[in-house]
Amino acid sequence: MSRRIRGLALGLTIGLAGTLAIALAPWVHIEETLGLDWLFNLRGPVSPPGNVVIVAIDEQSTQKLGLPDKPRDWPRDLHAQLVRYLASAGARVISFDLTFDTPSTDAASDQQLAAAIGHAGNVLVTESIRQETIHLHGPTGQPLGNVVVEKPVPPIPVVERAVLGHAPFLLPKSPRVNTYWTFRSGAGDAPTFPVLAFHAYALDAYDEFLALVRKAEPSVSLPPTASAARPFDSETGPGAVLALRDALQGDPRIRERMLQQLRATPDLESTRERQRLIRSFVALYSSSETSYLNFYGPPRSIETLSYHRVLEAARSIGSPDTSWLDANAFKNKAVFVGLSAATQAGQDRLHDDYRTVYSLSSGLDVSGVEIAATAFANLVEDRPLRALAPIAQLAIVGVWGVALGILFRSLRPMPALAVVGVLAGVYLWVVYDRFAAAALWMPSVIPIGIQVPLAAFVAAWLSYRDARLDRERVKEAVGYYLPSTVVDRIARDVGTVTSSNRVVFGACLATDAEKYTTLAETMEPGALGALMNEYYAELFPPVERSGGTVVDVVGDAMVAVWAAALSDAALRTSACGAALEIIERLDRFNHSANGRPALPTRLGLHSGQMLIGSVGAAHHYEYRAVGDIVNSASRIQGLNKTLGTRVLASDAIVDGLDLFTTRPLGSFLLAGKMNAVSLVELLGRKQDASPQMSNICGLFARALNDYCAGRWREAAQQFAEILRMAPDDGPSRFFQSRCERLLLSPPSDLWSPSVRIDAK
Numbered sequence: 001m002s003r004r005i006r007g008l009a010l011g012l013t014i015g016l017a018g019t020l021a022i023a024l025a026p027w028v029h030i031e032e033t034l035g036l037d038w039l040f041n042l043r044g045p046v047s048p049p050g051n052v053v054i055v056a057i058d059e060q061s062t063q064k065l066g067l068p069d070k071p072r073d074w075p076r077d078l079h080a081q082l083v084r085y086l087a088s089a090g091a092r093v094i095s096f097d098l099t100f101d102t103p104s105t106d107a108a109s110d111q112q113l114a115a116a117i118g119h120a121g122n123v124l125v126t127e128s129i130r131q132e133t134i135h136l137h138g139p140t141g142q143p144l145g146n147v148v149v150e151k152p153v154p155p156i157p158v159v160e161r162a163v164l165g166h167a168p169f170l171l172p173k174s175p176r177v178n179t180y181w182t183f184r185s186g187a188g189d190a191p192t193f194p195v196l197a198f199h200a201y202a203l204d205a206y207d208e209f210l211a212l213v214r215k216a217e218p219s220v221s222l223p224p225t226a227s228a229a230r231p232f233d234s235e236t237g238p239g240a241v242l243a244l245r246d247a248l249q250g251d252p253r254i255r256e257r258m259l260q261q262l263r264a265t266p267d268l269e270s271t272r273e274r275q276r277l278i279r280s281f282v283a284l285y286s287s288s289e290t291s292y293l294n295f296y297g298p299p300r301s302i303e304t305l306s307y308h309r310v311l312e313a314a315r316s317i318g319s320p321d322t323s324w325l326d327a328n329a330f331k332n333k334a335v336f337v338g339l340s341a342a343t344q345a346g347q348d349r350l351h352d353d354y355r356t357v358y359s360l361s362s363g364l365d366v367s368g369v370e371i372a373a374t375a376f377a378n379l380v381e382d383r384p385l386r387a388l389a390p391i392a393q394l395a396i397v398g399v400w401g402v403a404l405g406i407l408f409r410s411l412r413p414m415p416a417l418a419v420v421g422v423l424a425g426v427y428l429w430v431v432y433d434r435f436a437a438a439a440l441w442m443p444s445v446i447p448i449g450i451q452v453p454l455a456a457f458v459a460a461w462l463s464y465r466d467a468r469l470d471r472e473r474v475k476e477a478v479g480y481y482l483p484s485t486v487v488d489r490i491a492r493d494v495g496t497v498t499s500s501n502r503v504v505f506g507a508c509l510a511t512d513a514e515k516y517t518t519l520a521e522t523m524e525p526g527a528l529g530a531l532m533n534e535y536y537a538e539l540f541p542p543v544e545r546s547g548g549t550v551v552d553v554v555g556d557a558m559v560a561v562w563a564a565a566l567s568d569a570a571l572r573t574s575a576c577g578a579a580l581e582i583i584e585r586l587d588r589f590n591h592s593a594n595g596r597p598a599l600p601t602r603l604g605l606h607s608g609q610m611l612i613g614s615v616g617a618a619h620h621y622e623y624r625a626v627g628d629i630v631n632s633a634s635r636i637q638g639l640n641k642t643l644g645t646r647v648l649a650s651d652a653i654v655d656g657l658d659l660f661t662t663r664p665l666g667s668f669l670l671a672g673k674m675n676a677v678s679l680v681e682l683l684g685r686k687q688d689a690s691p692q693m694s695n696i697c698g699l700f701a702r703a704l705n706d707y708c709a710g711r712w713r714e715a716a717q718q719f720a721e722i723l724r725m726a727p728d729d730g731p732s733r734f735f736q737s738r739c740e741r742l743l744l745s746p747p748s749d750l751w752s753p754s755v756r757i758d759a760k
Helices: 005-022 025-043 058-064 076-088 105-119 157-163 193-201 202-217 237-250 252-264 269-284 307-315 344-350 368-381 390-410 413-438 445-478 484-492 516-522 527-545 569-591 630-641 691-706 712-725 730-744
Strands: 052-057 095-096 125-126 128-137 145-152 165-167 180-183 289-294 304-306 333-339 502-513 549-554 558-564 601-617 618-625 647-650 658-669 677-685
Touching: 005 445, 025 307, 025 413, 025 445, 052 058, 052 307, 052 368, 076 095, 076 105, 076 307, 076 333, 095 193, 095 516, 105 157, 125 193, 145 237, 145 368, 145 712, 165 193, 193 269, 193 333, 193 368, 202 237, 202 269, 237 252, 237 269, 252 269, 252 445, 269 368, 304 307, 304 647, 390 413, 390 691, 413 445, 502 516, 502 527, 502 569, 502 630, 527 558, 527 569, 527 730, 558 569, 558 601, 558 630, 569 601, 569 647, 569 677, 601 630, 630 647, 630 677, 630 730, 658 730, 677 691, 691 712, 691 730, 712 730
Parallel strands: 052 304, 052 333, 095 125, 095 333, 125 165, 601 647
Antiparallel strands: 128 145, 180 289, 502 558, 502 601, 549 558, 601 618, 647 677, 658 677
16 A cells, blocks of 8 residues: 555544534543633733623622612612613613512512603613423323423513513533523524624614515514514514524525625625625524624623712712713613622622633622623624534544644654644634634644644554564564574664674684585576475474574575574583584485485584674675684585585584483694694484494494594504494594504694694
């Protein structure tokens, strides 16, 4: 599979992971919590619109007015004074984030409030929601379960008749408020408190919005216009609102036709604000029943005036004292009245606070009335926080995932990280720019915080897996030419070529096949190669099973070593055992040769210090055993031809080993050597020794002793006796011939029994 296809496969996997994260609620919560937090704090506070003011019932007001902490216990004639003042100051809409669903202890106070509200004509109040549990039963009366329904609790009749409208204002139950309900499906799809305030503020634009709907789709059932009295309190209003929302949400073409008509309207200064309000109505009715809040900043970012200060201004009218308020402080503005603490201590007493992205470290949260005012201001500005459409979010994370997969699998890790880092930076800049400039919320945590690390981790793991597979394939291939221990060492620590060289005590086995030169001249190269492969298939297994390493193969010759830190009898035993097993396997190999040339083989063994490692220069190295031990083993192997033996070993390698039958052959000064070496013939394992072999070994030892003592005649006679018993005994023939030469030509007095071998 090509890297491009592997990258596409990884990209599709990462893209699928991103789309699943976008679709699953837990990940959406993480995106909201972390993504919005990052974007709001990076953007920082912004100026709210100037047409919304909050009159805060705060701890200072309760203290100044000497009233209880709970506003429901306040005299309602105070609210009446406030309404009269705000109405006279030109407030466009007055919204009380307070419920008046129970009569006060002073009926006259309720009447005063209702009269002030009725006179103002633009007052809205919130209504509470009461949950009722309905017990369901089957036809026979058996219980089927319970259903919890929400029922709005309207204001007391005297207030309900006076207000322009009333609506609930409930916020989603979550650790942090990010959204609010625009319409409550459980209450006939009626608008919630901030949406109702927006309708009251933009009554003229609302009528134009309905006219625009009628023009775009005449068949849609519309709610009453603003000219009708309290349209949302009528019996037909909520149903028509539901029908209108269903039409705009079910057929996006209606929305597009409406927006096209708005774009065709001349963009005049006098119509610009109204067009914005109409566009906000279009978005409001065509969106879901929840909307994200576009917060302006920390608590009290929206202009907030203490309740008692506004009352002071109201009471100063007509007095010689000059009001501290500007005469136009409320003119043509939407005024929200509700609980809003100025300090954390006051917040603990008032209990109308919500955690938001802008909650302060001191513990001060945003009040409910400020959240309502924020939602209203978002609608007036037509700048609620709009999440990217789900299909667009899925497309972004899908394409982003594919790009990540291709990049991480097409490039090396560090260049890929650099490119992805640049692309991630560009993407985050686009996310921030759209958020700050257009209040458009694009996913950031999932693409950057989840998909990038996931793609990097999976790509790194796949690269590691590929590298490991490649390394295993290389090890397997190189293992045909180098010992497995060396290959493992190189794979673990790739350093200089000679970094693994080491001086060790070792046993060395050298082999050589007879008549190889003749075979090489007479056989076709292909047939010769096949024969030698079969031949080495008999030599290698005994070496490997006994812990040895084949370090050199040249033509018909093999060199194998057994290495250890110190001289080890077990190591020397393994080498001798491997030599005998090779002889046994080659005997079977040669006897089963059906038309295949036989390859009789001579072996030589020696032990001592040697260097094992890489030998060479420039760009060519070979793994070899180097040292006098290796050269001596090769010379010992060559001596088999002179002595007529198959396996010769130095006395050093068999010293102290009791498992083998050996025949001492004396000392030899090998070609090119200055010091003689004592040799033995390795005949087999002791348990396999025959009586004849033991007898011959004893006779040979006595004959060799006479030879070394200079009694050449007696030695020659004993060697001849051995040859009568074993005519093919090569060492006896060699020493008999040597004794006869010494008898014919006696040496000087400095004669040594060591045999000098001049030929290699």
